[in-house]
Amino acid sequence: MTGFERPTIDWAALSPELILLGGASVCLVLALFLPWGWRRPFCAAAAALCFLGAGAAAIALFTADAEAPQGIVANALRRDRLAELAQILIAGSGLLAVGASLGWERDERTRVGEYYALLLSAAAGMAFFVAASNLMTLFLGLEWFSISLYILCAIAVAQLPSLEAGLKYLIVGSFGSAILLFGSAFVYGSTGALGFEEIATGADEADRLFFVAGLALIIVGLAFKTSAAPFHQWTPDVYQGAPTPVTALMSAATKIAALVLTLRLLLTAFPGEERLWTIALAVIACVSLAWGNVAALVQTDVKRLLAYSSISHAGFLLIPIAVGTQLGARALLFYLVSYAAMSIGAFAIVAARERELARPVDFDGLAGLGWERPGLGLAMSLFMFGFIGLPPAGLFLGKFYAFSAAVDRGWAWLAIVGAIATVVSIYYYAGVVGAMYFRHPVEVRTVPAGGSPPRDLGLSAAVAAAVVVTIGSFVLAGPLLDVARDSVDFLGFPH
């Protein structure tokens, strides 16, 4: 063992990942030894506890890390507030996804342990990913959570759409990963460095062609995960086919992870190329806004509609990164809080309706939901109006901040593109609310299959929590924005 120095490992800094991974092992192994009836409550409780624990650990780290950020594990990962805030959000998303999963697991008892283990492992991968500080750990984290998600998408093996979603995600996702890896190789080849900061310092002597090509390929690879257009083609099919709680997790946590890492990577590794990537991201944002919103107009399946909505929100979320300012970074994190909550909440409500109707939910399937289930209906209306950017959802302030960041940078045109995209989006978001309230089920002849299901407490709790976060981030915007500022303060901004 000559020439190899074992790096000191900051176990405390890795605690969120370790808790999630430990939980995954527990679910996987212990589920084998438990009687059938016990597996579901046990695994769900273990998963919920682990998400809570990981979130608590990340909060503890966040409060402890007021000082300058540091590299851990031989500088392969970062211990800083940006990563910790993202981990808190990911753990929160995971917790809500567990709540949304409780009722669904009923008929999939054989794979209960695996399901929760994969949920935890995907979240652990994301928690690892957002802390990545060199291109190897970046790729490792990406594959880690992606592979977990590929399996999760296909976990309802008895259903053809689920299998199709898993396969599609696997193929397209691998393609995206390959592009990212290709780009990483270019960057490594031209700078001789893997670490983000070393790349930045080595950029001056790098071969321009390969360096810039590498940057472009990395942006494209990350855009696949963000489901930004035109790299979004997998999104509608996968979101539609995957089991709805999995879609909920993907729509929220994957976006958080991919966007936070995009922000970190571009600011720390490519500050010198700011002129290039700001424009590139602005263009991708505009394409996503246009494509996502226009395509959503013609959807009738609600999950598919929400998938296109998530593409359009990828566009909104890229605006604050594209401007490359501190205000933008704050806007991104603030936007992600309410977006994640609303996205999971909306998919959870779709999941509830799916269980009620025992078939995919389209606009007709929503008829009367608002009156039959007043709580879910109100929550869904809050989410839909919130996605448009109407108060009292925190997303309104998120959009306000994102547009402010664009105007502040002198890119008022980007804010106007965002405003126009929002106008287009009104049609389908308001359409969902209209479908829930304006028509009677009798009118469109949807009869709930087999009457009402038993009350799903886990799902209701998840939706209620999403509502609390959505409204809470509106009312308590001040403190939350302070947290967001603290999380990005240490990053160097070109503007």
Add this chain to the structure above:
Amino acid sequence: MTTVLILLPIGGALWVWITPWRTARGAGGLALFIALAELALWIGTAVDLDFADQNPQFETQQTWFADLGVSYHVGLTTVTVWLVGMTALVSAAAIGYGFWAGRDRTAAYLGLFLFLEGATVGVFAARDLLLFYVFWEAMMIPLYVLIGVWGGAGRLAATIKFVVYTLAGSLLMLVSIIALGLSRGNFSIDGAASGSESTWIFLGFLAAFAVKAPIFPFHGWLPDAYREAPAEVTAVLSGVISKAAAYGLLLVIPLFPGVVADWRVAILVLASIGLVYGSLLAFRAPDVRGVVAYSSFAQMNLIVIGLFAVNESGQTGALLQMVNHALISAALFLLAGAIERRTATGQLGLLGGMARGRPILATVLVTTGVIALAVPGSSAFAAEFLILNGIFTRGWGWAVVGAVAIVLAAMYILRLISAVLHEDIGTAVPAAALDLRPAEVGIVLPLVVVLLVLSFWPAAITDHSFLF
């Protein structure tokens, strides 16, 4: 105090919604009680207000997020207090009418009304641009559901058109608010009211207000929405919500002195076209609501003309006319609803002769109509005189257009009165159709009484509001 005026209806809405009512009567009673309490609270506030003080009073200021200088800042000025009062009065009448008319799902329906009232009061009370925008958008949500659920057969198309039109305008306003706020470092409406000379920022604001008011040619949503909505929703929509747009113009005009001077002629041309065109459409409209809807459109353009006179006479007249028109159009739409309930139609060709045996209906409709057509001595006459006087200093041609429109107003209102009350008894008018019931009188009469009081004493508003 101002915060209570905003939160009372919104809290009341939540109360009405979450209570598991056994009967519609309980929900309606509570909603009406809250609306009346709001009105009483407004009277108390107005009595306490110092009308010699130009600054906002009964203020509350609480930092919302400090980094961009946004705060929860509300207060009442001598101008906005009248608009809040008008909102409280018209909302109470509308809620009373909705309760009396017995709409389905009473609790949800009247709760939405209360929520709408709270948001509208918030628009008038906000002293921070972003807060103004928050309340402005919050008005949208209840209106969408109110028209979409309880509207007529064409409600689905009407609502989507209404929402897309109004939000398209208001999102451009959001971009303008951001640009203005960032350039000034805070979003306050008062204080160092340093404005801007950016044409684009002004046009963003104008887009929102032009659609909501609406100014010609941004009125595409109006006929459908006014026709499809339940009568009391239309009463609030044309009476109160459109005034929020006029108030918005009143707010931003002083911020852009140079730009307003450059664009005045263009805006006055559009508003003049709207005034004459709206009046002609009202004269040709085949149904009661159409007449009132297009007359509202015309009147809003008259108010815009007064606002863009940018002098004391014009803007004071516009303010008085905002209150007048709120009460007039609310009363007329509620009466239209009463007529439609009796005849199941609003088509003027099928109506007629309703005055015979229905003296109260005839009296109330004729009184409101006469005030609406600005007969000398009425409050509408006082307001229109001030508006025309104000705009005259900007060019006599504008005043001529306004005067012509007043003649047109007489034509369409008299046509309406004659087609409903006089002529031969219409085929759709059953002999059993009752006169206005005591409840209906109780709902509409306060609006008419306030109009009569203002006719005798328009100075109540014009001498008690600081605009310049």
